[in-house]
Amino acid sequence: MEEKSDIPSEARDDPARSLRMALAFCGLLGVGILAVGAEHPAIRAAAGSVGALSIVTLSWNLRRKVGVNSREAEILAERLVAECDELEQKLSDVREEHQTLERFFDALMEHVPSSLYFKDIDSRFLKVNQKMSEWFRCGHPSDMLGKTDHDFFDVSHADDALKDEREIIRTGQAIVGKIEHEEFHDGKKGWVLTNKMPFRDQSGRVIGTFGMSSDVTELMETRNTLERERNMLRSLIDSFPDRIFVRDPGRQYLVVNRSMAEWAGAKSPTEMLGRRPEDFFPQRVTGKGMDEDLDLLAGEREVVIREWVMTDADGVDHSVVTTKVPWFDVDGRCVGIVGMDRDVSAERRARAELAETQRRLQEVMDNSPAVVSMKSRTGTYLMVNRGFEEMFGLDRQVVLGKTDEDVLGDKEVAQAFRERDREVLESGEVLPLDERFYVDGHPRWYATVRFPLRDDRGEIYAVGGVSTDVTDRREAEDSMRRLNEDLVKVNQDLQRAQEQLIQAEKMESIGRLASGVAHEVKNPLAMIGMGLELLARKVPEEDETARETIERMKRGIERAKRIVRGLVDFSSARQFKLDPACPNSVVKDALSLVEYQLRKEGVTVVEELGETLPQVQIDLPKLEQVLVNLLINAQQAMEKGGTITVRTYETRLSDVKRDEGLRTRSHLRMNDHVVCIEVLDTGPGIPEENLKKIYDPFFTTKPTGVGTGLGLAVSRKIVELHQGRLELLNREDGQGALARITLNACPPVAGEVHAGEAAS
Structure with missing residues (x-):
């Protein structure tokens, strides 16, 4: 039985017909691609060329089919050739437009001052500009292609960036105006302003992300600096005992400090903002002030200084000195009044x-x-x-x-x-x-x-x-001589008494200064402490180095606070809280605080601590402050490193010096049972001319910015309040200086072991 074929007989008989059908199909395919539109210009150009070639070939085959003399075939061929030329011209225009767009895009990527980048669906870099390769310290943008943020940043930052990009791909929503802190593997740090958007194909499908990052490190540092200065200024004016205020031309308060708010009876400075003096003070007080404000605003007066009396709620009169000046803007226009009220009752x-x-x-x-x-x-x-x-x-x-x-x-x-x-x-x-x-x-x-x-x-x-x-x-020459000698002696006693009074007045003045400085420092320390607490919450649990650093910084702040409290104690007459303690424990705590500083400066510490020492009555933080000060002084005396020896021992006093200016004259006596703590260094020692001045407040041989000259004065007072003695002298072997703290030992209790034994 003969098998039937699906191919028409005329097609089997005429191979040229099959060729024409294939050419027609190719032509229609090319035109179809052009009609639906390909994504890439090169694809559209290729499709147009194939279609045009197929149509031309088909037309010439048809012409040979129908014969040379066929007029219709010629017309059709001419039309197809014209259409082919038109398609080729369009293809050329498309190529030129594509090249122009490529040049525009390349110019934009090359010269924009921000970092531009494109990423695929897996957050790998597809294209970056030169600015971004420089920011990432790569030689050429091509060096970044195929890499991810994990190749440049730490894991935490890279994971955050990947999370943002996956969210953009999932939702199609852009992230605009995000400020990020960047830290690279090589230690480079900075702040960037980031905008990230979805990267879509022609059909609108998200195929990746692209974004732009601008370096705003200088802007952020400037903003942070301004914020710190603003907070510092606010802390400064709030710590002033004087009442500071700023009012607008309508006499409404714009700025007041804490002292002003307390004086006016407000709950806080914020409560006074936007209100007028009449809301807080009686008319007899504000009437004169209103006239003065008008004169200042009108330019009739440059400054107002007035002393007046105000009676408080308890009926007590206060002498107040008010100082006011006009406040000008950058254009020289008067926009308000700045003033200060000072209570001078105590001075009067x-x-x-x-x-x-x-x-x-x-x-x-x-x-x-x-x-x-x-x-x-x-x-x-x-x-x-x-x-x-x-x-x-x-x-x-x-x-x-x-x-x-x-x-x-x-x-x-x-x-x-x-x-x-x-x-x-x-x-x-x-x-x-x-x-x-x-x-x-x-x-x-x-x-x-x-x-x-x-x-x-x-x-x-x-x-x-x-x-x-x-x-x-x-x-009566003899009587006169005796009288004269007595008179000289009396005047010498008067002189010594006068010098003691002068010294006491000097110490009181320094105490007031120390108290003021201490109060100025406490607020910035508190702010730094709060900042460390916030920073500690953001440090990853696995980052032990960062957490250890933060803990050291906290200990440093606590030490600074203790020093501030020491300055306050220097100006106060309160009694220390004395408790029995082991001297060796205080020494070890003090050494732990300065361990890093000593190691950094190349100082070797030798501990010669007595094993069975009795306890002493001490205020632990205060005595620790004294030891830290002595250790730091010893380290600074050795410019190229050296050895510090810390020694503790018990002994009996045999050389109590009588100094009428020291508290120790009524506490340490001959043959007392005492504990000594010594700090020895291998520095150049103390010049003889400075030995008598080392305890004077603000006397220092250190360069400006290194020492204030208060350390030994504060330390001496702390030791004296412990009923002890602080001595600073040169070592007998001439190898450096020696600082010795002598404290009374606690009397032994029946059945009680020494503190050193208990500690060991």
Whole structure:
């Protein structure tokens, strides 16, 4: 049986017909691709070429089919050729447009100042610009292709970026204006402003992501700096005891500090913002202030300084000094008023008390039988008593401000007085002598004592003189000599008492300064501590190095706080909280605080701690502060490293020195059972000329910015409050300096072991 074929007989008989059908199919396929539109211009160009070639070939086959003389075939061929030319022209235009777009895109990628990148569905880089390769420190953009963020960032940052990109691919939603902190594997850090968007094909399907990152490190650092300065300024004005305020032209408060809010009875500074003085103070107080504000705003006055009295709720009068100035913007326009109210009640009372004290002193001097005077370094009289007026027959108003040459008619006597004053100024010592004056034309002998008067810095600012009429006792030479010796001794005692008072006043002034500085530092320390707490929450659990660093920083802040508290204690008279403790424990705690600093500076620490030491009564944080200060001083004395030896031992006192200016004179006695803590260094030692000044506040031999000169003064006071003694001297072997703390040992209790034994 003959098998039937699906191919028409005419097709089997005519191979050219099959060829024409194939050409027609190719032509239609090319036209179809052009009609639906391919994604890539190169595909469209290839399809157009295939279609055109097929159509041309088919037309010439048809022409041969129908014959050369077929007019219809010629027309059809011409039309197909024209269409082919048109398609080729369109293809050329498309290619040129594609090349133009490619040039535009390349120019954009090359010159845009931000980092541009394209990623595939797996977050691998498809294309990046030169700026991004430079930011990632790659030689060429092609070096980044096929890589991911994990090849450049740490795992945490790379995982966050991958999570964002997967969310964009899932939702099709862009991420705009995200600020990120970037840290690369090579240690480079910075801040970038990131915009990430979905990357779609022509059909709208998300096939990846693309984005742009701009380096905003400088902007972020500037913003952070401004924020820190703003917080610092706010902390500063809030810590001022004076009442600071800023008001707009409508007298509404724009800025007030905490002291102002407390004075006005507001719950917080925020409560006063936008309100006026009339909302907090009575009319009798605000009436005068309103007129002053109007004058300042109108430019009629440049500054207002006024003292007035205000009665508080308890009926107590307060003297207040108000200072106000206009506030100008950058264009020089007055936009408000800046002011400060200072309560000067204590100063006014102190001034009144001082005037009263001077009046009483003048009364005492005027009723003294001696002739008393005081002259400045230049020789002008600062004060005289009634005895001086009667002796020379001059009123004190005529004498004050004048010199001996102006007051005395005898130039030789005046010159002698000046020489004696100069001798006192140069020697700094009391000068006792006998002087003879003519009173009412008769000679009189006076036993005179001239002595220096010193300020709180120990500098001589005046010369005092006390002259006693001894004419009637001149004949009794022995009695006069004894009286003179007694007088010299009394004046020497007065001098020592005066120096002690000056020293006490100096320490009180320094205490007030220390207290103020301490309060200024506490707020920034608290802010840093809160920042560390926030940072600690964001550190991954597995990052042990970061957590250890944060813990060290916390310990450093706690140490700074303890030092601040030490400064406050320096200015206060409160008693320490003393508890029994092992001396070795304090030493080890102090060494742990400075271990890193000593190791960094190449210092070797040798511990020679007694094994069976008795306990001592100490305030643990305060004594630890003293040891830290001594250890740091020892380290700084050794510029190229060295050895610090810390030694503890118990002994019996055999060399108690009597110093009337120290608290230890009533605490440490001969043969006392004591514990000594010594810190020895291998530095150059202490120059002899500095040994007497090392405990003076603000005396330091360190460069500016390294030391304040308060450390040893604070340390000495802490040890004295422990009823102990702090000594700083050079080592006997000449190998450095030695700091020794001596503390009374606790009396042993029956059945109780030593603290050293318990600790061991």
